[in-house]
Amino acid sequence: MLLPPASRIPNFLFAEEMMAYDFGPNHPLKPERLQRTVSLLREEGVVEPIRPKPANRDDLLRVHSERYIDAVEHGVANTLFGIGTTDNPWVEGIHEKALWYVGGAVEAARKVKDGDQLAINISGGLHHAMRDKASGFCIYNDPAIMISILRERFDRVAYIDIDVHHGDGVEAIFDSDPNVMAISIHESGKTLFPGTGFLSDIGKAGTNVNVPLQAKTTSDVWLWAFREIVPRAIDRFNPQAIVLQMGTDPHFLDPLGHLQVTAQDWLEAVRVVRDFGLPVAACGGGGYNLTTVPRMWAAACMTLARIEVPEEIPERLQALLGAKHYFDPDHSTPLQIGMESAKEAVEFHRVNLKALPLA
Numbered sequence: 415m416l417l418p419p420a421s422r423i424p425n426f427l428f429a430e431e432m433m434a435y436d437f438g439p440n441h442p443l444k445p446e447r448l449q450r451t452v453s454l455l456r457e458e459g460v461v462e463p464i465r466p467k468p469a470n471r472d473d474l475l476r477v478h479s480e481r482y483i484d485a486v487e488h489g490v491a492n493t494l495f496g497i498g499t500t501d502n503p504w505v506e507g508i509h510e511k512a513l514w515y516v517g518g519a520v521e522a523a524r525k526v527k528d529g530d531q532l533a534i535n536i537s538g539g540l541h542h543a544m545r546d547k548a549s550g551f552c553i554y555n556d557p558a559i560m561i562s563i564l565r566e567r568f569d570r571v572a573y574i575d576i577d578v579h580h581g582d583g584v585e586a587i588f589d590s591d592p593n594v595m596a597i598s599i600h601e602s603g604k605t606l607f608p609g610t611g612f613l614s615d616i617g618k619a620g621t622n623v624n625v626p627l628q629a630k631t632t633s634d635v636w637l638w639a640f641r642e643i644v645p646r647a648i649d650r651f652n653p654q655a656i657v658l659q660m661g662t663d664p665h666f667l668d669p670l671g672h673l674q675v676t677a678q679d680w681l682e683a684v685r686v687v688r689d690f691g692l693p694v695a696a697c698g699g700g701g702y703n704l705t706t707v708p709r710m711w712a713a714a715c716m717t718l719a720r721i722e723v724p725e726e727i728p729e730r731l732q733a734l735l736g737a738k739h740y741f742d743p744d745h746s747t748p749l750q751i752g753m754e755s756a757k758e759a760v761e762f763h764r765v766n767l768k769a770l771p772l773a
């Protein structure tokens with residue numbers, strides 16, 4: 415069924431307060447990423463952000479323990495809880511600040527749970543937070559909370575994570591839940607944080623699908639692996655809804671990862687997810703180059719809403735965003751770096767997914 419193109423992105427959750435989630439001027443996670451993305455979408459005339467409420471304790475308790483929430487709230491800088499580390503330095507009021515991005519996630523997930531086809535919380539995607547521990551810039555695990563909300567209505571929910579880092583927190587939280595499939599395509603844990611997400615890691619329920627790719631893997635290979643594995647996994651698991659984590663850090667200009675994905679190939683993965691035709695609750699994620707994140711997120715939001723992505727970034731914003739075009743120059747030939755790890759993943763999942771009990 416072909417749906418007519420839309421003119422507005424529905425259910426786009428945003429509040430200025432989300433910008434306060436900030437670990438300081440020398441930390442790579444810059445709230446400016448959000449502001450620039452929203453400015454770009456506003457300039458395109460495609461969003462009317464909806465202001466969520468901050469999340470509450472019950473929302474957090476869906477996936478976090480009481481003692482961890484207490485530690486964050488009362489400022490227990492304790493490496494036991496992952497707070498007060500280089501990645502997650504102690505910041506006064508970080509609990510209250512984090513409640514805003516989680517609030518966006520809660521509201522987006524509720525919209526989809528209540529019947530909407532799409533909702534987006536671009537400030538979220540903090541996939542490394544564990545039940546009892548902050549990790550990798552993430553205090554609370556908003557995609558896991560989204561999954562938990564969607565599970566109230568849907569029997570099976572698939573989580574698809576295209577961030578360059580393994581979605582370890584989400585995977586761990588649902589590790590023994592056969593009704594949640596956690597799919598993550600990422601740079602191998604051999605060369606990148608958090609050092610997990612290998613092929614053999616299928617989880618207690620057998621529903622983890624990890625696609626680890628070697629450092630320097632090129633765009634063509636990344637997209638090939640995604641297309642070979644993800645539709646097969648979705649077909650086999652047969653979910654009724656999807657949570658999509660849209661980390662932009664697989665991009666070749668990203669300072670933290672070592673993959674070489676272009677904006678257009680990354681966007682193609684988003685389009686594949688959209689075309690499954692399932693309800694999608696989407697969130698942001700990583701991405702640390704300010705010239706790539708806003709254009710990739712804006713293009714992803716438009717694509718999910720079936721709005722055609724223009725070629726050029728509006729002139730007024732080109733200097734601010736440090737880019738003229740949404741997409742990168744195309745490679746004229748396939749580069750095929752990383753094919754070995756991609757082929758290994760495709761072969762593994764071809765066999766492994768067959769062993770998955772049918773829903």
Ligand SMILES: [Zn+2]
Binds near residue numbers: 578579661663699700
């Ligand atoms: Zn990341």
